[in-house]
């Protein structure tokens with residue numbers, strides 16, 4: 001099958017994007033997605049997304065991890081697919097698209113950065129030294145003194161495959177507090193089974209549990225290996241957050257075409 005693809009990255013979290021408005025790629029298989037995402041034999045990416053028509057919405061986003069399986073919401077992917085929609089000619093100031101966790105609003109600001117509204121968070125579990133919460137994808141969040149000293153892949157893989165999380169899997173975030181409003185996050189991602197340069201839903205989860213203002217509006221700056229993001233939100237309680245916006249750059253890297261026969 002001939003595939004025309006676009007490569008995007010959002011703070012180093014990189015994706016293959018397919019224009020599926022004519023339903024050309026709806027039958028793509030996990031093996032084909034896994035091959036396309038392979039860093040040596042394929043195009044190479046953390047994940048693949050299809051943009052499809054959806055009545056009542058500007059488009060529908062379908063997300064696959066690089067292991068080839070569809071998965072939960074991808075925050076950086078959501079930011080990239082909005083830039084992709086604009087490039088395709090779906091020109092808006094405010095977008096409203098449908099994803100696996102429901103409807104998302106998004107806007108492209110004057111600097112070309114994308115603000116993506118994330119789903120509300122209604123539950124945060126805290127046990128001993130870590131938090132577990134779902135920001136569209138499930139996240140484990142742990143504070144550490146120095147994230148650069150950490151073997152994120154080894155430690156993240158062990159937690160992701162531990163008895164508590166092995167069945168569903170979980171994304172594992174290690175955070176270091178830089179100052180009152182800034183954190184540094186490194187993430188081991190489920191379904192990529194490696195550290196990614198940033199993880200949008202992970203950055204969001206990490207920012208929520210780092211809120212400086214215990215009641216009301218917060219803005220947390222987040223440093224990642226792939227660049228800087230910010231998360232704005234209202235903290236209602238330690239377990240409830242709403243009006244959550246993930247903000248940052250999302251750029252097209254190249255366009256290409258390839259063939260997949262498998």
Ligand SMILES: N[C@H](CCC[C@H](N)C(=O)O)C(=O)O
Pocket residue numbers: 013065071072073074075076077137138171189190191192198199200201202
């Ligand atoms: N790997 C995640 C989905 C992608 C999340 C990440 N790329 C983001 O930007 O939110 C999972 O299977 O839960």
